[in-house]
Amino acid sequence: MxxxxxxxxxxxxxxxxxxxxxxxxxxxxxxxxxxxxxxxxxxxxxxxxxxxxxxxxxxxxxxxxxxxxxxxxxxxxxxxxxxxxxxxxxxxxxxxxxxxxxxxxxxxxxxxxxxxxxxxxxxxxxxxxxxxxxxxxxxxxxxxxxxxxxxxxxxxxxxxxxxxxxxxxxxxxxxxxxxxxxxxxxxxxxxxxxxxxxxxxxxxxxxxxxxxxxxxxxxxxxxxxxxxxxxxxxxxxxxxxxxxxxxxxxxxxxxxxxxxxxxxxxxxxxxxxxxxxxxxxLVKRVIAPRDEIVIAFVGKYLGLKESYKSLTESLIHAGAHLDAKITIKWVDSEVLEEKGEKGLLDDVDGILVPGGFGERGVEGKMRAIRYARENGVPYLGICLGMQLAMIEFARNVLKIEDANSVEFNATCKNPIIYLIDTFLDTSGQKQLRTYQSPLGGTMRLGAYQCQTKKGSLLREVYQDKPTIKERHRHRYEANPEYRSAFEAAGLTVSGESDGLIEAVELEGHPWFIGVQFHPEFTSRLTNPNKAILGFAKAALATRHG
Incomplete structure (x- = not known):
């Protein structure tokens, strides 16, 4: 009652x-x-x-x-x-x-x-x-x-x-x-x-x-x-x-x-x-797990790890369901940019690049992404982590040397990533829910549906669901003008929402996904997020060869 x-x-x-x-x-x-x-x-x-x-x-x-x-x-x-x-x-x-x-x-x-x-x-x-x-x-x-x-x-x-x-x-x-x-x-x-x-x-x-x-x-x-x-x-x-x-x-x-x-x-x-x-x-598994996974967490707010609270907790949830401790190896993207991958990435089971704002440290993050792409290391890119995966691929595979995001270069000739306002102006997608901040920027906030591509790794990870719902917090979107070039070279769009690119994945790679949304916001101890759990499973498989 x-x-x-x-x-x-x-x-x-x-x-x-x-x-x-x-x-x-x-x-x-x-x-x-x-x-x-x-x-x-x-x-x-x-x-x-x-x-x-x-x-x-x-x-x-x-x-x-x-x-x-x-x-x-x-x-x-x-x-x-x-x-x-x-x-x-x-x-x-x-x-x-x-x-x-x-x-x-x-x-x-x-x-x-x-x-x-x-x-x-x-x-x-x-x-x-x-x-x-x-x-x-x-x-x-x-x-x-x-x-x-x-x-x-x-x-x-x-x-x-x-x-x-x-x-x-x-x-x-x-x-x-x-x-x-x-x-x-x-x-x-x-x-x-x-x-x-x-x-x-x-x-x-x-x-x-x-x-x-x-x-x-x-x-x-x-x-x-x-x-x-x-x-x-x-x-x-x-x-x-x-x-x-x-x-x-x-x-x-x-x-x-x-x-x-x-x-x-x-x-x-x-x-x-x-x-x-x-x-x-689940708590017993968190405290005394059977296995261990090492994940390189490549970010720039490493001095204040509370900035990534939901993401670090979501890794704990995934680990509990796999009976594995997920050890986070914190990798400062600026240090990675300066010193290279050796000693920072060569001993990890997976590489994660989280969301973030601003240009500082992005070159180091792209070095981590390239390392994951070329060496078959499981990779999960979230929000900025997806955007940088696309820029890295455009520069090093498509050979578009000046590929960039308008967040970092407002006048770049090849904007792989552009402002959400541009999408709204050119496509007329009035149903897209956005929020105007007092600082003048338009933010895409909250939950949106995403259609997953049949046969994709993303759909497999989400247990064959054709439509999923995840939360967003960002101002920039992937530019669809480059989609055909990406897909012809093996970087497939596997998730979409009203014309927006929501997820990409790399063909022929053991496990490589970038998502525009923030899967960590919907992860719970008793119900871990599917994308993060899938990433952790792939890292565990890497560890056990």
């Missing part, structure tokens, strides 16, 4: 950021989903940017793209990977988005001349968005970004305080994730940061029902009791969250700590017994 009304679980964080609120929220959601509830998650970010779309990867990490084309916080990627569901733009919003909406309403006269204030208008818009995301769900988990005490987070905390008061105590729960640091000099775990964080919450009218404590060492029973007493929670509601060998073990750790008992008590859910057998099997 569906729950009515929807239950809410609010997750806040204290002491400092990056403690893992997103993983904790996703883990609780996974357990509740495997009980049989319909569960969704919302991330509310207090930063004033409208969305992360224009933020630097050095500042924010990966931008995760939803099916409906929203550029969102990377935590939504964790939510989808844990829950195996498609989330939407309603599952992530920011202070910037909230204020923009309220100001637009005020300008239209929707408030009939009222003085616009944080309470009730801003807080009201926040709660409206939470209720919107809760529609049709048994349980909605709401993660509040940042930490308690951040000035920009106050309206969000006020919103969850008001919403719990509105729906009633049996329909909402507050979980606070905090740090219990181990002080080496003193030789003990310290509870004061948690106590102060909870005091800050209480000051604004929120009392946590549960504490999730990040700690480097196990929490002794006496310390748990102390936290329960000083923070006003039940003793069984102090949950330990220790570092785990994989994030996918966290739900199992929570289950072992009996986290669902206090959740059930607060929300009146009855006995909760999640079915985690498949999850447990």
């Amino acid at each position: 569906p729950l009515s009304p929807t239950k809410y679980i609010f997750v806040t964080g204290g002491v400092l950021s990056s403690l893992g609120k997103g993983i904790a929220a996703a883990s609780i959601a996974t357990l509740l989903k495997n009980v049989g509830f319909k569960v969704s998650i919302l991330k509310a970010d207090p930063y004033i940017n409208v969305d992360p779309g224009t933020m630097s990867p050095l500042e924010h990490g990966e931008v995760f793209v939803t099916d409906d084309g929203a550029e969102t916080d990377l935590d939504l990627g964790h939510y989808e990977r844990f829950l195996d569901v498609d989330l939407h733009q309603t599952n992530n919003f920011t202070t910037g988005k909230v204020y923009s909406t309220v100001i637009e309403k005020e300008r239209r006269g929707d408030y009939l001349g009222e003085t616009i204030q944080v309470i009730p208008h801003i807080v009201g818009e926040i709660t409206r968005r939470m209720k919107e995301a809760a529609k049709g769900q048994d349980i909605l988990i709401v993660e509040i970004g940042g930490t308690v005490g951040d000035i920009e987070g106050l309206p969000f905390l006020e919103a969850i305080r008001e919403l719990r008061s509105e729906v009633g105590k049996k329909n909402a729960m507050n979980i606070h994730l905090t740090l219990v640091p181990y002080i080496t000099v003193a030789g003990e775990l310290k509870t004061k940061p948690t106590q102060h964080s909870v005091q800050e919450l209480r000051r604004i009218g929120i009392t946590p029902d549960m504490l999730i404590c990040r700690a480097e060492r196990p929490l002794p029973k006496e310390l748990r009791n102390k936290l329960a007493s000083s923070c006003g929670v039940e003793r069984n509601s102090v949950i330990e969250s220790a570092d785990a060998p994989t994030i996918y073990q966290v739900p199992l750790n929570f289950l072992k700590d009996n986290i669902l008992a206090p959740v059930s008590e607060v929300l009146d859910l009855g006995e909760l017994k999640p079915h985690m057998e498949e999850w447990n099997t």
Whole structure:
């Protein structure tokens, strides 16, 4: 029986950021989903940017793209990977988005001349968005970004305080994730940061029902009791969250700590017994796999690997299903360009070139692509990785020396890759969904259908499906004017979407595919993406000769 009304679980964080609120929220959601509830998650970010779309990867990490084309916080990627569901733009919003909406309403006269204030208008818009995301769900988990005490987070905390008061105590729960640091000099775990964080919450009218404590060492029973007493929670509601060998073990750790008992008590859910057998099997394979594969990951943001979070996680998913550890060999494309392939690529089972923007490092990436093409090494090119595969082929096989992308040379005579605007202007494909960024560029965002070519490797990888659906985030497209020349020389177009080239593959090569879409965005632990799984299988076959 569906729950009515929807239950809410609010997750806040204290002491400092990056403690893992997103993983904790996703883990609780996974357990509740495997009980049989319909569960969704919302991330509310207090930063004033409208969305992360224009933020630097050095500042924010990966931008995760939803099916409906929203550029969102990377935590939504964790939510989808844990829950195996498609989330939407309603599952992530920011202070910037909230204020923009309220100001637009005020300008239209929707408030009939009222003085616009944080309470009730801003807080009201926040709660409206939470209720919107809760529609049709048994349980909605709401993660509040940042930490308690951040000035920009106050309206969000006020919103969850008001919403719990509105729906009633049996329909909402507050979980606070905090740090219990181990002080080496003193030789003990310290509870004061948690106590102060909870005091800050209480000051604004929120009392946590549960504490999730990040700690480097196990929490002794006496310390748990102390936290329960000083923070006003039940003793069984102090949950330990220790570092785990994989994030996918966290739900199992929570289950072992009996986290669902206090959740059930607060929300009146009855006995909760999640079915985690498949999850447990996959986690065991992640931690102690039978095989190993080495993949060269050729990129330029290697100093901040969070920029590739979905892709690195998708390799973990594929490895779990193959019972193999996929070891990533990080290869800086600029170093590869300078020093060559020897020692960087000659000991790997597969080569992956991910998406990206800008000219820096592209020559090194093309060296990696040429090496894979000429030496029969399994290759997967994603977005820019497909585009560079086409440019490399045009230069070195078709002998078009000035072949390039207009991203790198706006006046090149042979634009193998050109702006999406050019396609729209010349073909009249008005049905193509695009988004105009504030910086003036047109982005192709979200999920699109792709028709796979009969008899192609791409169709085989996607289990003989004539039509697939994957997500995009890019501004540039492959120029169809060169298609016949490519195909005559052995680089076949194996995926198309409304006249756009979606995938290419190399005839006579063991496994060589470039895709314009981002397969990593739809990969989950229990359901790995087919393209990435196919690439990993090919690399495993290479290893075993």
